[in-house]
Amino acid sequence: MTLSVSTGQAVDLRVQPVDEVLDRVQRSLQVGLLPDTMVRKRRSVGARTDRDTWVRIERRLLDKISDQGWNGTESAARLKGIAQPEWHGCVVWAAPDGPVMWRADETELLPGAPVGNAILSEAPELPDDWWGALNTSLDALAAQSTRRVATPDTETVTQALVTESVRGVFSGDFDTTIEQWVPAHADLNWANMTAPAFSLFDWEDWGNAPLGLDSASLWASSLAVPALADRVWHERRSDFESRDGKVMTLFACSKILGPYAHPEDPRLEPARRIAEQVIKELQAG
Known part of the structure; x- marks a missing residue:
């Protein structure tokens, strides 16, 4: 599938094709996403990787990104005393054909x-x-x-x-x-x-x-x-x-x-x- 989901309109990633997005994430993070582990939600897609980590990909309209940015998972990595997955890295890019940004964060696997x-x-x-x-x-x-x-x-x-x-x-x-x-x-x-x-x-x-x-x-x-x-x-x-x-x-x-x-x-x-x-x-x- 090659249909783009990068328009400025609201989309549902549970039904929209995301092959191009997944390919870009895999190239950027140099990781393979395991298709049979894919979890698709309205605004995000997640999957296990071939190096036993988890990647969560989110699509967000520019007007939903505040001045503080949208690096919540990354910035939460500095918090102390909280049981959460360790953050490894990310890739962020602007959609070429609409007021939209994509972000993929790689973290350790969940313990359950x-x-x-x-x-x-x-x-x-x-x-x-x-x-x-x-x-x-x-x-x-x-x-x-x-x-x-x-x-x-x-x-x-x-x-x-x-x-x-x-x-x-x-x-x-x-x-x-x-x-x-x-x-x-x-x-x-x-x-x-x-x-x-x-x-x-x-x-x-x-x-x-x-x-x-x-x-x-x-x-x-x-x-x-x-x-x-x-x-x-x-x-x-x-x-x-x-x-x-x-x-x-x-x-x-x-x-x-x-x-x-x-x-x-x-x-x-x-x-x-x-x-x-x-x-x-x-x-x-």
């Missing part, structure tokens, strides 16, 4: 398979030491410093974005002002962590974000399994009980209950119920 899809419908079996490793990594991340700003869903997180997202779904007299901004992964869900050995990957969007963003994101992706959502809340209790964590809970719920809500999403009812309770807590001060 992803826990599941981004949103789970049944509880995974995770030992206590897995949860311990999750807490250690998230706490270590939040304690570090960076000039990067998180870009969840490729959108730069700002106070204005938080307020707009929350107010667009929830009414009531409560303050959405964020008090503490800390480094966050910004795409924390069950598809970006491994088990039984814990490792956190896909660092493209990490950066400073409101305290509690990661915990709320993981909790929201667990709501279809009440016991799992409860475990996330228990493990990250200090985040959820903070004022910023409550605002982030509403922020996460707004993504479930907002204009793109699916009527059959099993998370709708628990998200509404929890949001009502959190709003009462915020109003009570």
Whole structure:
């Protein structure tokens, strides 16, 4: 296949041919990608290599690349105390026929398979030491410093974005002002962590974000399994009980209950119920 996917329009790499892109990555990194290991997502393609590493290739529109660039995986390599794949190198290039850039990052192989899809419908079996490793990594991340700003869903997180997202779904007299901004992964869900050995990957969007963003994101992706959502809340209790964590809970719920809500999403009812309770807590001060 020779059809280009480098136009400025939105494309879905799960269905678009990417042979030219794969060929370029293999030449640039001097590595062979193993076709039977290919994982194709909407904006990215990944594969194991013939030297026992992993390559993740992403396509991003120029207007989705902020001033800080989009070297999240590369810059995350300097973070300390976090279980993540070691970064080896990358190749980046501009598409010749559209406002698009491509990036391929090579990392060590993951120590296990992803826990599941981004949103789970049944509880995974995770030992206590897995949860311990999750807490250690998230706490270590939040304690570090960076000039990067998180870009969840490729959108730069700002106070204005938080307020707009929350107010667009929830009414009531409560303050959405964020008090503490800390480094966050910004795409924390069950598809970006491994088990039984814990490792956190896909660092493209990490950066400073409101305290509690990661915990709320993981909790929201667990709501279809009440016991799992409860475990996330228990493990990250200090985040959820903070004022910023409550605002982030509403922020996460707004993504479930907002204009793109699916009527059959099993998370709708628990998200509404929890949001009502959190709003009462915020109003009570």
